[in-house]
Amino acid sequence: MTVDVILPCLNEEAALGWVLGRMPDGYRPIVVDNGSTDRSARIAREFGAEVVHEPVRGFGAACHAGLLAATAELVCFMDADASLDPGQLPRVTAAVLDGHGDLVLGRRIPAAAGSWPWHARLGNTVLAATLRRRTGAPLHDLGPMRAARRAALLDLGLTDRRFGYPLEMVLRAAAAGRRIAEVQVDYLPRAGVSKVTGTLRGTLQAVSDMRRVMTELQQPRPASRASGR
Known part of the structure; x- marks a missing residue:
């Protein structure tokens, strides 16, 4: 079967060739250009990827x-970013196809020294522990490599368009009773500087977005008319 691979992209010309060149057969890349000023879109087309332009800045906007x-x-x-x-995408999709999970995340395992800065890893560990307590899902990483059925994701009604998008996906999936699982994938040194962990501003923005999503989703939703409550 064909699998669509969504790649949010902002100035990733240094990494895109490597990433697209290693795409497995049957996996169709969709590069979402989120306002790149380099040759990212051109490189994506040269490798045969579909290019979608999303003018609204934000990681969640590009993903959605x-x-x-x-x-x-x-x-x-x-x-x-080649991280x-x-x-290794088939590892993640196989867990969906064999019924192991409805939303499957790749648990990042550092494959080289320096691939995961200690402060980013610590923050991720704390966040994963919070998610385990809140959702009961056996997660150890809010990994960016993930797989699910498209219709099921659209049904979640995701609204965040910033760095809170990956977190909202997990929280709403858990609230909807979806099975959440993870499989191990290698985490490599990325090409270039991370938009999140590479700058103080990026880190603070990501923390703020995720905190906001956590707070918003703690609020009870209005009862549906069908429930009679």
Whole structure:
């Protein structure tokens, strides 16, 4: 079957060739250009990827634009910075196809020294522990490589368009009773500077966005008319 792979992209010309060149057969890349000023879009087209332009800045905006553009039943998300190997996408999709989980995340395992800064890893560990307590899902990483069925993701009604998008996906999936699982994937040194952990501003923005999503989703939703409550 064909699998659509959504790659949010902002100035990733140094990494895109490697990422797209390692895409497995049957996996169709959708590069969502979120306002790049380099040759990212051109490189993506040269490698045969579909390019979607999302003018609204934000990680979630790019991810959701890719989800709307996708047509395959099964979709994946992953970063376009060469920190994750597309050759390992079948590990993640297999867990969905064999019924192990409805939303499957790649648990990042550092494959080289310096691939995961200690402060980012610590923050991720704390966040994962919070998610385990809140959702009961056996998660150890809010990994950016993930897979699910497209229709199921659209049904979640995701609204965040910033760095809170990956977290909202997990929280809403858990609230909807979806099975959440993870499989191990290699975490490699990324190409260039991270938009999140590479700058203080990026880190603070990501923390703020995720805290906001956590707070918003703690509020009870209005009872539906069908429930009679």
